[in-house]
Amino acid sequence: MNIQTSFRKNFAKLIALLILIGGSLIVLVPLLWTVSTSLKTPGEVFGDNFFPEVWKWSNYNDAVNAIPFFTFLKNTLIVLVPVLIGTVFSSALCAYGFARFKFKGKRWLFLVLLATMMLPGQVTMIPMFIMFKEVGWVDTFWPLIIPSFFGGGAFNIFLIRQFMRGIPRDLDEAAFMDGANRWQIFSKIMLPLSKPPLVAVGIFTFMGVWNDFQGPLIYLNSTEKYTLALGLSMFKGLYNIEWNMLMAATILIMLPVLIVFFVAQKYFIEGISISSAMKG
Amino acid sequence: MKRKSHSEKAGYLFILPWFLGLLLFTIGPMIFSLILSFSKWDIITGIGSIEFVGLDNFVNIFHDELFYTSLKVTFIFALVSVPLYQIISLLVAMMLNMRTKGMNFFRLIFFMPSVIPAVAVSMMWIMILNPEYGILNKALSLVGIEGPAWLQDPKYALSALIVMGIWGIGNTIIIYLSGLQGVPEELYEAAQLDGAGIVRRFFSVTIPMISPTIFFNLIMGIIGGFQYFTQAFVMTNGGPLNSTLFYNLFLYNKAFKTYEMGYASALSWILFAIILIFTLIVIRTSSAWVYYNGDDDKD
Numbered sequence: 027m028n029i030q031t032s033f034r035k036n037f038a039k040l041i042a043l044l045i046l047i048g049g050s051l052i053v054l055v056p057l058l059w060t061v062s063t064s065l066k067t068p069g070e071v072f073g074d075n076f077f078p079e080v081w082k083w084s085n086y087n088d089a090v091n092a093i094p095f096f097t098f099l100k101n102t103l104i105v106l107v108p109v110l111i112g113t114v115f116s117s118a119l120c121a122y123g124f125a126r127f128k129f130k131g132k133r134w135l136f137l138v139l140l141a142t143m144m145l146p147g148q149v150t151m152i153p154m155f156i157m158f159k160e161v162g163w164v165d166t167f168w169p170l171i172i173p174s175f176f177g178g179g180a181f182n183i184f185l186i187r188q189f190m191r192g193i194p195r196d197l198d199e200a201a202f203m204d205g206a207n208r209w210q211i212f213s214k215i216m217l218p219l220s221k222p223p224l225v226a227v228g229i230f231t232f233m234g235v236w237n238d239f240q241g242p243l244i245y246l247n248s249t250e251k252y253t254l255a256l257g258l259s260m261f262k263g264l265y266n267i268e269w270n271m272l273m274a275a276t277i278l279i280m281l282p283v284l285i286v287f288f289v290a291q292k293y294f295i296e297g298i299s300i301s302s303a304m305k306g
Numbered sequence: 307m308k309r310k311s312h313s314e315k316a317g318y319l320f321i322l323p324w325f326l327g328l329l330l331f332t333i334g335p336m337i338f339s340l341i342l343s344f345s346k347w348d349i350i351t352g353i354g355s356i357e358f359v360g361l362d363n364f365v366n367i368f369h370d371e372l373f374y375t376s377l378k379v380t381f382i383f384a385l386v387s388v389p390l391y392q393i394i395s396l397l398v399a400m401m402l403n404m405r406t407k408g409m410n411f412f413r414l415i416f417f418m419p420s421v422i423p424a425v426a427v428s429m430m431w432i433m434i435l436n437p438e439y440g441i442l443n444k445a446l447s448l449v450g451i452e453g454p455a456w457l458q459d460p461k462y463a464l465s466a467l468i469v470m471g472i473w474g475i476g477n478t479i480i481i482y483l484s485g486l487q488g489v490p491e492e493l494y495e496a497a498q499l500d501g502a503g504i505v506r507r508f509f510s511v512t513i514p515m516i517s518p519t520i521f522f523n524l525i526m527g528i529i530g531g532f533q534y535f536t537q538a539f540v541m542t543n544g545g546p547l548n549s550t551l552f553y554n555l556f557l558y559n560k561a562f563k564t565y566e567m568g569y570a571s572a573l574s575w576i577l578f579a580i581i582l583i584f585t586l587i588v589i590r591t592s593s594a595w596v597y598y599n600g601d602d603d604k605d
Contacts, residue, residue, distance in 0.1 A: 038504075042401040049398060050415045053473065057419075059441050060430045072439045120324040127317025135321070142332055146533055146581055148554060148574040152342065152561050153335035156349065176327025183324060208316045237423040239536040244562060255425045259540050262429065269433060276429040280422050287421045291414060294421075298477065299484035 064089075064273035071269045082270070089274035097250055098257035105167050105242075105253060106235045109174040113231045114224055117178030121186035121220075122212050126198065142180045155244055165247045170238075174231075182227045185297070189223040190216060226297030229290050236283055254279050342571035349565045356568075363572035373573075375548050376556035379464060383552065384531035387468050391475045392523060399482035400512070413483070420476035428540040431470045432457070460549035463542055467550060470537070478523050485519030486512070517596040521588065528584045532577060553577060 063071060064085055066078040089095070124136055158169040177183060197219075198211045206214070217224070242256040252260060258279055261272060287294065318325075343363055347356045367373050402413050419427070434440050435456040443453030456466040489512065497507045513520075535554040538544065544551035544559075557577065561570035 039404060039406065042404060043406065046398075046401050046412050050412060053415050053419055056430060056434055056441065056473065060433070063433065074444070116323045120321045123317050123320025123324075127314065127320065129315065129317040132317070135325070138328070139324070142328065144529075144582075144585065145332065145336075146529070146574070146578055148533065148557055149339055149578050150332060150335040152567055152571050152574065153338035154331060155561075156338070156353075156567070157335070159349070160353065173327065173331050175323065176331060177321075177324030180324075208314075208320075212320070233421060237425075239423075239425055239539075240558075243539075255423050258425050258429065262432075262540070272429060273433065276426045280426045283421050283423065284418070287418065288414070291417075295413075295417070295480055295484075298480050 060273050061277060064270055064277050066270050068268060068270060085270050085274045086278065089271040089278070092268075092271055093257055093261045093275060094250065095254075095257075095275070095278070098252055098254045101167070101251055102236065102253040102255075105170045106232065108171045109235050110228060110231050112171070112174035113178035113182060114228050115178070116175050117182035117227060118186055118217060118220065118224060119212070120177050120183045121190055122216050124183065124187045125190035126195075126216075139180050139183060143184075151240075151244070158245065164245055165251060166245075167251070169245045170235075170241050178227070178231075182230070185227060186220060186223045189220055193219050222293070222296065225290070226293045229286065229293055230297060232286060233283060339571045339574060342568050343575050344572075345568045347567045349567050359568070363569050364576075366569065367572055367576065372548065372551065372556060376551045376553045379549070379551055380532060380534070380553040382464060383468065383534060384528065387471055388524070388527040388531055390468070391471065391478060391527060392520070394472060395475050395478040395523070396482050396520075399479045399486055402479065402483055403486045413480070417476035417480050419474045422474075424536040425540055427470075427474060428537050431466075431473075431537075432541055435466050435470075457542055458546055460545075460547040463546060463549045467537060467541070478527070481523055482516065482519060485516040489515040514597050518598060521592050521596045524588055525585055528588065529581055532581050532584075 059076065062077050065081045065083065066073075066085075067080070067082055070078055124132070124139075154169070155164070158164055163169050193216065198215050201211050201215055237255060238253070239255045239259070242253045246252055246256065249257075249260065258275055261275055342356070344358060344360060345356045346359045346362065398416060402409060402416065434442050437443055437453065437455040437458065440453075440456075442456075446453040454462045456462050493511050493515065494507055497511050502510065533554055534552050535558065538550050538552045538555050539558070542550040544555050553573075554577070557570055557573045560566045560573060
């Protein structure tokens with residue numbers, strides 16, 4: 027009987043492994059095909075070969091020149107860097123407030139914080155656009171940057187707050203006894219100890235900005251202000267599509283996120299696991 | 307003394323950025339949006355020209371054929387994709403939960419697509435779904451099937467987007483995986499000793515134990531499904547023949563193409579109501595099927 031069950035177990039495992047290999051191929055083949063298309067000549071794009079005859083690396087050079095790639099990259103970074111600073115810093119600040127202080131209405135305010143995660147962005151999108159238009163900020167980067175300095179997002183506050191609550195209170199209370207003030211406790215003790223969720227928030231923010239489409243689409247009008255995600259979609263519309271170049275540009279916008287993903291996979295998966303441990 | 311050190315007003319100062327943000331970017335806009343939804347305004351003339359029209363927007367919406375089209379597209383997408391993605395994700399996650407060498411490699415591969423920008427994914431798939439030289443139809447022709455014109459065919463465009471979505475469900479897979487890793491091995495062993503087969507163990511151990519994760523993914527899936535935008539905007543822009551006119555795309559067109567801000571605001575509140583109703587249904591029924599181990603929930 028033992029042999030039989032172990033055989034059955036191994037058989038099931040084998041089938042599962044085969045399915046996983048098949049699934050991996052479904053994930054990888056489209057990506058590989060995109061890479062290979064990006065290296066083909068225009069004529070070859072329509073052919074039947076999976077791989078290019080000659081690997082035309084100059085497509086990348088041409089793609090970068092066909093669209094103002096480096097301008098788009100610069101614009102993306104102009105938004106990304108301040109948003110990263112604003113999000114990490116201000117969400118940590120507010121998380122500390124919720125994690126360590128007792129004040130009137132805290133429970134209620136925390137509930138409001140959680141509730142705002144449920145609100146679809148569409149409800150605030152139009153009034154926010156009108157607000158930013160009224161102050162003359164449409165077609166500038168400000169609407170994409172400024173909100174990140176106001177708490178850095180409910181989800182991020184929640185993530186860091188959960189972690190900070192796990193830091194032993196004795197640590198900061200001892201520092202308080204020694205005469206450290208609140209700000210020093212936050213910046214010298216809580217921030218360094220909260221590195222894991224801060225890094226996770228940083229990575230998610232990077233992805234969010236890099237991948238954001240609707241925000242730049244609404245606020246940025248002039249081509250020279252486009253971010254990469256927006257610029258890529260424009261590339262499709264403006265030129266008679268040259269697929270090899272379009273795919274080269276597509277690979278270029280994917281590459282940074284994929285690199286960050288492979289370097290920081292541990293934080294990603296931890297960050298996502300923590301988020302799903304949240305209770306409804 | 308010790309307790310008192312934590313009950314200061316300083317707490318307000320630390321959460322002040324969030325609170326200001328709440329007023330400026332959430333509560334303020336919500337009030338403004340509510341006013342707008344009962345008004346007529348084309349944004350080009352100044353704020354002074356906002357004209358209060360009562361329920362007109364809502365009445366017009368319910369007479370608008372495109373509203374029903376977008377509702378239909380979005381509901382079909384949500385009703386098909388949410389269960390489909392959940393089932394596939396859970397099955398893949400269970401396989402990824404096996405203890406075998408090289409599993410970390412598979413986990414990375416499956417998760418990878420979900421970090422790729424939606425615009426880049428859209429570009430890739432425009433090419434993949436191309437009827438003549440796209441790789442999907444080429445693969446289908448190998449097994450003797452003549453693939454349709456996917457994105458150009460109103461009968462297939464929505465299905466194409468649903469199929470494409472499967473490629474990017476890594477996020478959901480990882481969440482299921484972390485849920486599965488929290489299930490104690492002893493439970494499976496005990497069930498096996500009681501003579502439970504693999505199917506029985508799945509339904510009486512796995513499903514109840516990961517029900518909070520299912521609950522979480524279901525809610526996220528519903529919210530995401532109703533807010534689907536980028537792929538539809540980039541790949542089909544609602545076409546052909548409005549077969550992929552998602553609700554959110556319809557709303558975007560009303561707000562930022564024809565500048566009917568009042569109408570669009572009313573649409574956004576209807577969307578909010580729909581999401582709320584579905585979320586509440588899931589939450590309400592959850593007490594019947596979600597089991598918490600709950601001894602770590604204290605405040």
